[in-house]
Amino acid sequence: MRKPCCEKHETNKGAWSLEEDQKLIDHIQKHGEGCWRSLPMAAGLRRCGKSCRLRWINYLRPDLKRGNFGEDEEDLIIRLHALLGNRWSLIAGRLPGRTDNEVKNYWNSHIRKKLIKMGKDPKKPHQLGGPGKPFLTKKLPPAPKLLNFHCHGRHDNRVLDFQTNKTCLPDLNLDLSLCTPPPASTVLVEERQQDNHIN
């Protein structure tokens, strides 16, 4: 029998209060993300670590882009979904400031209906501009670690090529199944700026 991830009778459930949010924000600002299991006790929260992680990732993170999806974002989601299927975290990784949960909800509540209305079957990627048959029907090997490169709600995806020392917008590599880690000489400008305190 699987052990519960936390002592259920001692944890709050349901909507988060402002006070809980603040405690979580304060704790993460002080100690950073990570070690979710021990975080609730350390932060003085009666919540399961999983719940804290989800709340932070989906709602409290300062770099989240709230509000409606733009047309370009919607188009990108459709194209990526045609390639990747329901791999929401990968899709969200290509949409700066968006979370997998948000993308998934948006797909289920808006895009899916829109496509059905247009007479397209959202379950058939080839009707949406994807490959002729479902592209990723079997489990992929784990994504390269550096895919995180695109994650965590980056505000822009510009990269700095250390060889040319120029910034550029990377081509949209939709073929994530073949995506390899970026060369060591390439890092996000934003990260570099943070490191060097450039602005």
Add this chain to the structure above:
DNA sequence: AATATCTTCAACCGCTACCCC
């Protein structure tokens, strides 16, 4: 104005992948 139905989205659950010993 009251009630029913639909829609949206935050949060939960269970499973799997990953990491460490």
Add this chain to the structure above:
DNA sequence: TGGGGTAGCGGTTGAAGATAT
């Protein structure tokens, strides 16, 4: 190498708000 613990992912649920009757 395999077993246990933890993090992350995707599916699902349910409360709250919006809209229709």
